[in-house]
Amino acid sequence: MACDRDDIGIDAERAWKLLIGGEWVDPAAGTYPVIDPNDGAVVGHAPEATAAQAEDAAAAARGALGVWRSRTPAERGNRLARLADVIERMAPSWLDLVQAETGSVTSVARGLQVGRPMIERFRYYATPINADADVAPVGAEAGALGPAGLMAATVKRHPVGVVACITPYNMPLVSVAGKIAPALAAGNTVVIKPAPQDPLGVLLLGEAVAEAGFDDGVVNIVTGAGPEAPAALVASPEVNMVSFTGSTQVGARIHADGAATMKRVLMELGGKGALIMTEDADVNAACTGIATTWRLHSGQICTAPTRVICHRSLLDQTTETLQAFAARMKVGDGRAPDTIVGPVITEAHRDRVEAFISSGLEAGATAVCGGRRPHRPGCFVAPTLLVDVKPDMAVVRDEAFGPVVVVLAHDDDDEAVALANDSCYGLFSYVYASDAKRAYEIGSQLESGNVALNTVQPHLYAPFGGFKMSGIGRDRGKWGIEAYTEIQAINWLS
């Protein structure tokens, strides 16, 4: 049933525009509908930018670079602090729209999509971080290049330049904030290209940027359903860096396409998070963590603990506990107060997740819960737990990006580590063990950019990024400034 989302006060006929060089510009390639995955209602008509408009945005960012990078870190920080204040005031009015386009349940929409995590990313980088560094002096021998003496050097950090920030659909505002806050703090200008499925909240963020008093062209936003606009940014010689979050497949394509113009890249890609449980693990705590794969945005989270590696002695207890948790999770419309598991983003994605589950069942897995489409129309996938899986099955190796958990058994820590590392991904892994030292020792052996011990919570300012096919580079904290700067060594002889 397709209708417009006017029923909850969203103006589905609003004429959304692109933000280029401080102006709101009509899209040259028309618009496309943004759909509420709960019921197919039209939330709005998003602008479809052409490749030429993406290039205009890159040129505008280039034009603004000189002024923005010459502002002091404190001046840039003041703008970011002001932006955080403006967003904090405006964000409650964004809630309905962002919830409709993302399909988030209310707690996720309020707490994550338009809540503090986005605002804090701007506040954090409002305080300048000095990533310059000194290098210890060394004695220099006399030689062909000059006389003997004491060589000193210092390291300065310069903004990379124009950064294209290309983001995925799951947490549109938080993803964008996580990129542009450090990029702007470091003196770069940006072109944002949000995901096709839920770009409207990011256009509202553009309004906050305008109100916060950024120089024209410092922040630009282009949207589109097709790959033309983001591909143009990747190819553009005006763009120095692509900061990408999304699938490994598209990340690899961007890396290849950007090579001709020697793009700097920050790549935050797919994951298949392992969660190891030792025989003394607190099963209830571990299962509460595992169940976030189901209840946090229907598993559309790159860091979700989707691959449980459970000590054989705890297998039955773990399976039964998870089954009981899943039975209590109502699947349904994200706006209903008792819904725990909302829709996945599109029907096409639901079909992908269903095909993923079917491939596991055909290969011999057993669905302890879920595995079948819930009895309701729409993009819904029931919390699914697959057991009797083998390490070489696609359900163990590939990312579902949906509410699907698989369970493997291990007999000792070495086997657990080997199973966890038997993956092309290495984004976020977890260890649940009662002995903290043992948890730390297991965690240190994991080929994973991030490891959490007895929790599934990340530290917001610890470096974030992936080993292997999960990405290149790190951001957050001071690593965010490092990611968006070029290092320059200045050497002198004394």
Ligand code: NAD
């Ligand atoms: P996606 O890779 O399909 O799309 C991401 C972005 O890439 C979109 O904005 C899209 O328009 C753009 N794009 C598509 N083709 C392009 C091209 N040829 N050139 C340049 N840009 C192009 O990802 P998705 O489906 O939106 O998101 C899901 C994926 O994102 C999952 O794999 C998930 O693990 C990953 N993800 C990773 C992180 C992380 O921090 N590592 C966070 C969230 C999501």
